[in-house]
Structures are given as C-alpha cells and as structure tokens.
Amino acid sequence: MDSRPVILIVDDEPRSVEVIARVLDEDFEVLTATGAEAALRHLENNWVQVVLADQRMPDVTGVALLAQVRERWPDIARILVTGYTDPDDMIRAINEAGIYQFIAKPWHPDQLLLTVRNAARQFQLQREHDRLSIEMKLLGPTLETRLANRRDRIRQGFHFDTLIRATGSPLDETCRVAAQVATFDVPVLILGETGTGKELLARAIHYGSLRSDRPFQAENCGAIPDELLESELFGHKRGAFTGAVANRVGLLEQADGGTVFLDEIGDVSPAFQVKLLRFLQEGEIRPVGSNESRHVNVRVIAATHRDLGAEVRAGRFRQDLYYRLASMELQVPPLRARPGDIRLLAEVTLDRLCTTHGKAVKGLTEDAIACLEAYDWPGNVRELQNELTRALVLAERDRLGPECLSARVLAGAAQQVGAAPIPGADHGPLRDRVERVEAAILLETLLRFRWNKSKAAKELGLSRVGLRAKLERYGLAPGGATRSH
Structure with a gap:
C-alpha cells in the first residue's frame, strides 16, 4: 500500500492535469479530476491531504469547489492555481475557501513541488495537533508521562x-x-x-x-x-x-x-x-x-x-x-565493504517489508543470499531494500530464491563468482575474455532458473548435452562453486 501523501489535482484541462501530476508523482500519490463532481467522488472515497484546484473551470470555479471542501473536509489543505493575483480577489478567496496558498500562473515546477510539500506537512502537523488535543482531554495529567x-x-x-x-x-x-x-x-x-x-x-x-x-x-x-x-x-x-x-x-x-x-x-x-x-x-x-x-x-x-x-x-x-x-x-x-552485514540486513529488511506490504514469506534461500553477498551493491543499502521489495512482490513460494532477483543482481553476482577460475580474463587472448563472459551468462541463467538445466538450455539455445559440456568446462555447480580448467 502506497504510504505517500495523497494529492488531488482538479483542472478541466487534461494537459494541465498531466503536467502537474508529472511534477508531483515522485513524492505523492496523485489523484486527478477534470470537474467538481469527479473531485468530490475522490474526496468521499480517499484519504486526501491536499487539493490543488484551478480557478477557471466551466462547471464551478476553483474557489467555489474549495469552499465546499472546506465545509465538508476542513482539515484538507487547499491550494488555488490562478492567473489572477488581484489582492481583493485573493482576500475574498481566503475568506470563502480558506485557501492555504495561491500558485500564480505561469508556475515553476520547483515552486509547485515545494508548496505542495509544505501543504502536506501542514496537514500532518494539524492531525498530530488534533490527536494530542484529544489525548489531553481524555488523559489529563497522564498525557505528559505518555509523551515522555x-x-x-x-x-x-x-x-x-x-x-x-x-x-x-x-x-x-x-x-x-x-x-x-x-x-x-x-x-x-x-x-x-x-x-x-x-x-x-x-x-x-x-x-x-x-x-x-x-x-x-x-x-x-x-x-x-x-x-x-x-x-x-x-x-x-x-x-x-x-x-x-x-x-x-x-x-x-x-x-x-x-x-x-x-x-x-x-x-x-x-x-x-x-x-x-x-x-x-x-x-x-x-x-x-x-x-x-x-x-x-x-x-x-x-x-x-x-x-x-x-x-x-x-x-x-x-x-x-x-x-x-x-x-x-x-x-x-559502502555496503560492498560490509559483505558480512548483507545476510542480517537482508533478513531484517525483508521482515519489515513483509509487515509493510502484508505478504508473509519465511525468508531467503541460501542461493539467494549467496547472490546478494556476491553482488557489489553500487546503490548500497537503498538498492538492497529496493531489490528485496521487488523480490517480495514477485515471490510465488514461501522462500525467496534467485529466480525472484533482478537480472542486474544475478548478472553482477555471476561475474563476481565467476571471476576467479578463468586466468587472464582482464587481459591477454580474446578467447580467455570471451570465456569469462560466457561463464557469467551461464551462471546467471542457471541461478534464475534455480539450476533447472532444461529451462536454462532452452533459453540459451543449447541442448542439455551442450549445456552440460559447458558446465563441466567451466566447473559450474549449484551454490556458485567453480574450479579452474
């Protein structure tokens, strides 16, 4: 479930909605409406924190819509996008609809994003204030202890x-x-x-x-x-x-x-x-x-x-x-300097992700952990968290295996594991370099298919006999074991 703040954009121009949504969709869960009726349906069915409405719309003005929002959902932060900045109009809009802030056209993407961020923050602070006020009334002198x-x-x-x-x-x-x-x-x-x-x-x-x-x-x-x-x-x-x-x-x-x-x-x-x-x-x-x-x-x-x-x-x-x-x-x-931490980090992170996303698994297989430990993690802990989120979403078994990992991680792990057995791979004859690449591709494919040789051979366009010969040539075996040839 998306835990980002929910923003509702209301504008009768689809192109304007699309442009604003593109600015906001990395930080917020964005809902859109091209009229007041659709906007009110969104508000009735979703927990919206900020409404951003254009002033000039054919069925109802932005101020009139935000006045309805103020009456029915007073906690929601209300932002008006307008091409007019007449002080009297702004004061009237503030009185009628309790506008949090105006965004003047033409707006700058950074200004728009900062304004909406601040509005969402104000909403959260107001909710926290309201919650603490209720606790104060209910708990009286015990609230201080509870806050401590x-x-x-x-x-x-x-x-x-x-x-x-x-x-x-x-x-x-x-x-x-x-x-x-x-x-x-x-x-x-x-x-x-x-x-x-x-x-x-x-x-x-x-x-x-x-x-x-x-x-x-x-x-x-x-x-x-x-x-x-x-x-x-x-x-x-x-x-x-x-x-x-x-x-x-x-x-x-x-x-x-x-x-x-x-x-x-x-x-x-x-x-x-x-x-x-x-x-x-x-x-x-x-x-x-x-x-x-x-x-x-x-x-x-x-x-x-x-x-x-x-x-x-x-x-x-x-x-x-x-x-x-x-x-x-x-x-x-960096995480590549902490290979001994990867197993513990992965297990704790996966447990937290299971709780967050409501999908329970028993953990990672040893093959999957070996792949994670072999990869060099240029994006560090954040990349590991993203990789485990992806694996959890794709998991079809009670334990996450290499088949759930991305091709990027598998290929990187395969290159690390396959680096030692081929001498002269970084220099020397072309044959040695090609063999290094071939061994890495074989290992990545086998890890992805959980060492199912039939499926791996089919993807690689090899017969089972041909695949077996290459595995023997490079000394590849389950668990990432290799030997020199």
Whole structure:
C-alpha cells in the first residue's frame, strides 16, 4: 500500500492535469479530476491531504469547489492555481475557501513541488495537533508521562544499536566514534556514498545527544535550487516572492534547540555557501524578504557523497565552510565493504517489508543470499531494500530464491563468482575474455532458473548435452562453486 501523501489535482484541462501530476508523482500519490463532481467522488472515497484546484473551470470555479471542501473536509489543505493575483480577489478567496496558498500562473515546477510539500506537512502537523488535543482531554495529567514514554521509544528506535550490522562489521568503529561525538555539542560531517544510511546515523547522533528532546529537521540540499533552499532553511516573509502569501518559519527556526541535518551539502552553490557560513558563524538567520535577523540555537550535522577535501582543493567548496562543518568527520563504509552485514540486513529488511506490504514469506534461500553477498551493491543499502521489495512482490513460494532477483543482481553476482577460475580474463587472448563472459551468462541463467538445466538450455539455445559440456568446462555447480580448467 502506497504510504505517500495523497494529492488531488482538479483542472478541466487534461494537459494541465498531466503536467502537474508529472511534477508531483515522485513524492505523492496523485489523484486527478477534470470537474467538481469527479473531485468530490475522490474526496468521499480517499484519504486526501491536499487539493490543488484551478480557478477557471466551466462547471464551478476553483474557489467555489474549495469552499465546499472546506465545509465538508476542513482539515484538507487547499491550494488555488490562478492567473489572477488581484489582492481583493485573493482576500475574498481566503475568506470563502480558506485557501492555504495561491500558485500564480505561469508556475515553476520547483515552486509547485515545494508548496505542495509544505501543504502536506501542514496537514500532518494539524492531525498530530488534533490527536494530542484529544489525548489531553481524555488523559489529563497522564498525557505528559505518555509523551515522555513516546520520546523514549523514538530515542530507542534511532539508537546506534539499531543500525543493522553483524558482529565485527566495519560499521562498528563508525558507530563507536559517533556515540562519543553525540554527547559533545559540535558540528559533524558524515561522508559516504549515496544510500549508505547517513541520515540514520545523523538521527542516532541527535537522539544520543543532550538535544534529544528537541526537534530533528532534515533537508536535502541537492534537491532544490538556491532560492527555494533559502526559503526552506531560513523561512520567508509574506510577499517576498511570487506565491509567498503568508509568512513561513524555516527549518532552522523550527529546529531551535535541536538538530538540523543538511544532506548533500557538497551540492550547494558557492553563493549559498556564503549564506550558510554566515549562519554558522553568527547563529542568526534572516528570512527571505525580511530586514530583521533572528537568533537560533541548532546543532548542524551535514552529509555528502562527495570528497569535500578534493572539492576545496578544486575551488568548488569554501575552505572556511568546510572547517566549520567538519569539527568531527565520520565515514560510513559502502555496503560492498560490509559483505558480512548483507545476510542480517537482508533478513531484517525483508521482515519489515513483509509487515509493510502484508505478504508473509519465511525468508531467503541460501542461493539467494549467496547472490546478494556476491553482488557489489553500487546503490548500497537503498538498492538492497529496493531489490528485496521487488523480490517480495514477485515471490510465488514461501522462500525467496534467485529466480525472484533482478537480472542486474544475478548478472553482477555471476561475474563476481565467476571471476576467479578463468586466468587472464582482464587481459591477454580474446578467447580467455570471451570465456569469462560466457561463464557469467551461464551462471546467471542457471541461478534464475534455480539450476533447472532444461529451462536454462532452452533459453540459451543449447541442448542439455551442450549445456552440460559447458558446465563441466567451466566447473559450474549449484551454490556458485567453480574450479579452474
């Protein structure tokens, strides 16, 4: 089941609906309607968080539709897309329909995405506020204790021990140093490839620190342009730019007293590096469009997949900013450097996926685990999670075997397993190189068909006798065993 926020787009122009949906569909589950009647049916049958409606529609205006939404579903965030920005019209729309924000035409994709993200976040915060208000009324003085217990559960959920690894893992040393760093209120720079779990480590540092009862806010600095990133971090004043119809508190101010995690810090522009350096030096922010500075007290944990030392030497990253961020530097090893962790990671991840998707399996076969351990995982833990999700969806037995794995993983595992027996495969005669490729293809196909030689021979266009001869030639056997020839 899709756990992303649900967004409803209402516009009588199918092309406009298609364009907006394309901008939003990576972050949200998108529903579409070309009229008010279809929109109301969606709202009656789905748990929608945000409605985005065009103002000019033939059957009913956007404001009139959103006024109905306000009356029947007051919690839903309402966004109006309009080509008119007359102040009187905007005030009237706010009074009639309680518009969360206006998006002026022509809109920019980044502005649209940021606006909808903020609206969905507001919806979640409002629901949380309402839930806590109900608990306050029902539980009275016991609520404080309950909230304290909840904070304790969160801390435990992001403790260093919950970073999955086997005994003797290279990640042990990283976690040991991180646990020491956590109690000292200094900036931390986390280095590592994409998908290695840098944000999980940052959360563990936060919940192991003296700031653990204060907010943790995260932002991917490489995902949005400077103008929107400045608004996200520092906030903005009403009227600061087109579409800014209300004041907005930035993430740095929201996290006051807590921690801000700045992911992909190596991707920010030189111009924004200057603004970030000023904040780190003075502890003050100035919202976009404001003349007043505000003091905030946050701990900054940054992360990047880049070699920031090399970026500094190349002149692409400010040296003074680098030293501000890197009071302590932590390196998260890639998954290919942690082969001993793969079995445990796969088992724990698969168990969690079974719960999430409501499909139970007993685990992975030894052949499947051998394939996972042989693959080099360029996408690291995130790629492993995606691979196991795919395998679970395709599973037809109570255990996941190699036949459920993608051709990419099988081929990569086959190349790793088949690398040793063919001497001179990386250089020398063409025959040796061709034999290496042929052995890898044979092994990948046999793994996919669970060593069913009839099916493998049919796919490869070989007879069973011919396939058997090649297996003997290359010493291929179940379990990935090989021998030199």
